[in-house]
Amino acid sequence: MNDQLTPINKDHLKKLIRAELEPTWFDKQSVSSDMSWVTPAVFEILFTELITHTRGNQSKAARVLGINRGNFTKKLNQITTREFGSDESL
Incomplete structure (x- = not known):
């Protein structure tokens, strides 16, 4: 078990992800939610x-x-390349 203090509330993060997935839990039409944006x-x-x-x-x-x-x-x-839409040909 990791006893280090963390600035990220893991339980809150889990709740957010579950809330995003919950609408598809019982819906047979949309079996999977598009979560490709999360990572x-x-x-x-x-x-x-x-x-x-x-x-x-x-380094730090x-x-x-x-x-x-x-x-x-x-x-x-x-x-940063994705964020600013840099052109690779420059």
Whole structure:
């Protein structure tokens, strides 16, 4: 069991996801809800908040996530490219 304090209320997050899925629980017509937006949204919020919290220090932000700086930078670049709609041909 992880005894570390966390700023994320896991129970609240579970409730939000269940609330999103609940309308499809008994509805046989729409068996699955489109949840494809969840992972990209969580990554975007997590990475941008971490980079703000660490005042731009990618090494510190990566340590918080338990990943190396290179992987953090790669994911952050993917997020910012998607967010700003950068053109790869430039």
